[in-house]
Amino acid sequence: MAISKINQIPPERLKRIMDIMKSVANPLRFRIICLLCDRPHKVGEMAELLNERQAAVSQHLAPLRMLGLVAVDRTGGTATYSLKEPLLRSLVNCFESHFLA
Amino acid sequence: MAISKINQIPPERLKRIMDIMKSVANPLRFRIICLLCDRPHKVGEMAELLNERQAAVSQHLAPLRMLGLVAVDRTGGTATYSLKEPLLRSLVNCFESHFLA
DNA sequence: CTTTGATATTGCCATATCGCAATCTCCGAA
DNA sequence: TTCGGAGATTGCGATATGGCAATATCAAAG
Numbered sequence: 001m002a003i004s005k006i007n008q009i010p011p012e013r014l015k016r017i018m019d020i021m022k023s024v025a026n027p028l029r030f031r032i033i034c035l036l037c038d039r040p041h042k043v044g045e046m047a048e049l050l051n052e053r054q055a056a057v058s059q060h061l062a063p064l065r066m067l068g069l070v071a072v073d074r075t076g077g078t079a080t081y082s083l084k085e086p087l088l089r090s091l092v093n094c095f096e097s098h099f100l101a
Numbered sequence: 102m103a104i105s106k107i108n109q110i111p112p113e114r115l116k117r118i119m120d121i122m123k124s125v126a127n128p129l130r131f132r133i134i135c136l137l138c139d140r141p142h143k144v145g146e147m148a149e150l151l152n153e154r155q156a157a158v159s160q161h162l163a164p165l166r167m168l169g170l171v172a173v174d175r176t177g178g179t180a181t182y183s184l185k186e187p188l189l190r191s192l193v194n195c196f197e198s199h200f201l202a
Numbered sequence: 203c204t205t206t207g208a209t210a211t212t213g214c215c216a217t218a219t220c221g222c223a224a225t226c227t228c229c230g231a232a
Numbered sequence: 233t234t235c236g237g238a239g240a241t242t243g244c245g246a247t248a249t250g251g252c253a254a255t256a257t258c259a260a261a262g
Contacts, residue, residue, distance in 0.1 A: 001135040001197055003150050009200070014128055017196060021126035026220085027115055030122075034102040043239060049104045056221075058240055077229050077238045087199055094195045095118060096102055098188055099110070127250085144209060157251075159210055178208045178259050 019067050020087055028052060029060045033083070036070060037092045040082035120168050121188055129153060130161045134184070137171060138193045141183035 024030055031050050035041050041049075047057045061081060064070045069085040083089060125131055132151050136142050144162065148155045162182060165171045170186040184190060 001138055001193055003136060003139070005197075005200075006132050006135045006151075014131070018126055018128055018131065021122060021131075022219095025119055025122035025126045027119055030115070030119065031107050034107045035104060037102055038104070044237090050107075053222085054239070055223085055241090058238095059221085062240075074239095079239065087195075090195050090199065091192070092102055094188075094191050096106075098191065099106075123249095129250095145207090154252085155209070156211090156253085159208095160251085163210080175209095178206095178257095180209065 017087075020069065020085060020091075023064055023067060023069060024088065024091055026060065028056065029064065032057065032060060032064075033088050034092055036081060036083040037089050040073070040080050042078050042080050044078075046081075118188075121170065121186060121192075124165055124168060124170060125189065125192055127161065129157065130165065133158065133161060133165075134189055135193055137182060137184040138190050141174070141181050143179050143181050145179075147182075 024033060028050070032046055035046055035049060043057055043061065044054060046052075047054045050057070061070065064081075065072060067085075069083075069088060070081050071084045073080040073082070125134060129151070133147055136147055136150060142150075144158055145155060147153075148158045151158070162171065165182075166173060168186075170184075170189060171182050172185045174181040174183070
């Protein structure tokens, strides 16, 4: 990316990108996002698949929710999360390509 | 990415990925990396192009260096940095695609 | 040897993040 | 209404990160 292009990025947009990056830059959140790339999941389901405590998963979902990176579908006591921010999927694909290499 | 694949990722590799993600998850470092994606740069050069203090740029280069994400070519008093980790370039490309959209 | 230009490092303080345990909220079933 | 399951939130101590000013290195020029 050329310097002219870099300096053209609006500050709010840069901030948004950084927020997205930070949200991926945590092992548990990364794995959660990977799961959601596949399909929507319930919280407990994710906790079990990832072998993590429920509270931990919920804690890490919180910032994703606040940034609007995931969507929640609450039906009764359970909550089903799905991916909302397209860039997250791109990022995971980007990693996946590297795993294969 | 499927759950089986996620859990297969070796911990050290996951950690490496997280280190890479964190290094991109900072506005200044992100812009530095963007510059280096284009071509190698000297420290002072980057500071000027990005309109940042020299010390700030140097400080943010430090972690990139320690993680082996960039290479340094020291000739006399000046240091020329270049990109070393391919994933960084992929990530920047990933963002660039989103900017265009 | 001294100076200078280019980088790197250190100390400090404010803020952010992490993991964990405990607690709280809600909804549906009995 | 009372209880249990599913999630969310809070408080806490430990650690990490960020920005800034000041200082240290270091090689080449004089």
